[in-house]
Amino acid sequence: MPRQATHRRLPALVAAAGLAALCAAPATAAEGEAALRAELEALKRRISELERRLAEQQEAQQRVEKLEREVKEVAKTHSEWKDAESVLHVAGYAAVGYTDAEGADGSFNVANFNPIFHFLYDDKVLWEAELEFEVLDDGSTKTNLEYTTLDWFVTDNVTLVGGKFLSPAGFFIQNLHPAWINKLPSKPAGFGEEQAAPESDLGLEVRGGVNIGNPWKLTYAFYVANGPSAEGELGGGEIERIEAEAKASDEDGDKVYGGRVSVLPRPGLEIGVSAVTGKLMVEDGTSEDKGRDYDLVGADFSLVRGNLDARAEYVRQRIGARAGSLWPDEAEWKAWYAQLAWKFRPTRFEGVVRYSDYDSPHAAEDQRQWALGLNYLLAPNAVAKVAYELNDGQSGQPTDDDRFLLQFAYGF
């Protein structure tokens, strides 16, 4: 084809293509609009779905928050920890110490561990028991069941206690003797083992407290138990010692009866009296003298106010004579102490001074003692103690030796 002819046809071709394009344009726009509408509808549906899901999530979140609030409210008053019918707890105390006495070399002579078990059922019955582990001079370990009792909370004011219990007569032995409570490293003269204050007994006890008019209160503890026994020698001059620690037998068949009553006229002030009576048996291992009178009287006082802690206690145990007996005559053990303690707040120091006096049938055991102490309270239940005892006993006896004592005690 000649080149000139081609040039003439080109405008016609362009015009034809434009016309074709113009005819085809309406169909493409309609399709695009439809597609857009479809996409828009899809988006609307998706937004609706998302809004529905969001609403569900918000509702679920509100339910969760409401449940969490309910759980927190319920947890305040109820939980498996609080509501479990039986609960076991292990408490106790431990002490380590050092003693340097005039007549002996200083030594680390205290290493005690006293676990206490509490098992409570439904706030109705409590079993409690204290074990004592103590390292002795010869390196052996002394183990002792200090007490084991089943306590039945009969009413709000009456608890029935059965088993081996710390003697309810007096206050120091049953309430103050644990090392973390006792404000000095040593017990008052006459309040140790086989001295004037009875340690424990085995029997039944009823005890409790009664509010008798604002602010007066009364506490009581009455008991019947096997009672103590005593060692002496047929035809001998003196009863050797009284064994006022619980025994699981009552060889003389006579029980002892007694207890303690205290009044609290105002908070912090307590005045108690104790009395026990009964019979006991004096023995020497091969023979025995039954039916000897046994009596105890005691009184205690405490005033705790602010920084002051003042206490005093008196106790006397007596074995009576028996007409016609070839055994030793009557015997008496008595002791008393008075103690003042003062907390030097805001420091953690506490000063203590105590006087105690012990008289027994044996002059070698008698003792009068001044004790001065300074405590540092690491915590209410952890105390480091340093003390000095000025002892006055029979010359040449350990009871006459002054002593320097260190102790660290922890109640847990």
Place this chain on the structure above:
Amino acid sequence: MRKTRLFPALLMVAAGLAAAVPATAGERGGDKEAFARGARVWSENCTRCHNLRDPREFRDDQWRPIIAHMRVRGGLTGAEARDVLTFMQNAN
């Protein structure tokens, strides 16, 4: 450290509650009243023998047998024991 700061504060609160709440035997009320009565019992009775123990020392469940033991040893009434337990469990 926090414990040592809180404990004296707790003592002061207890002392305030003790002054504010009358010691009426047998008067029972809601938890708030039991808490206040318990604070008074705690501050007035524990020191008869030993230093006050911090409520934060033990868990709620542990205080139950401990207070039961103290009820026996300290001659607390059942109502006093329940009040002081409420206090210990809510102050720890």
